[in-house]
Amino acid sequence: MTLEIGLDLPVAGLMVLSGYLHTDRSKPAQQTPPVLIVHGTQDDVVPIEAARNSQQQLTAWGIDVKYQEFRMGHSIVPEVLDVVINFVTKA
Numbered sequence: 001m002t003l004e005i006g007l008d009l010p011v012a013g014l015m016v017l018s019g020y021l022h023t024d025r026s027k028p029a030q031q032t033p034p035v036l037i038v039h040g041t042q043d044d045v046v047p048i049e050a051a052r053n054s055q056q057q058l059t060a061w062g063i064d065v066k067y068q069e070f071r072m073g074h075s076i077v078p079e080v081l082d083v084v085i086n087f088v089t090k091a
Helices: 002-006 048-060 078-090
Strands: 014-017 035-040 065-070
Touching (some): 014 078, 048 065
């Protein structure tokens, strides 16, 4: 949902936690904000390949993407919060 809606909004940044870009999404018409994608390598709800593909597509479109994987499932471990805080304070 973050990428589907957020890429078209005038926001400072987008955080995608265990999410992905739908394959039928076209390149945004406007300049887009930086994107943080965090995903678990053991996610059994959203496959890790969906996140990796999203990172590749966004990068191909010229979007500034920070991508990080963690050894976790479809959840948020405390280490993710450090990455989120860092992204928010630098966005």
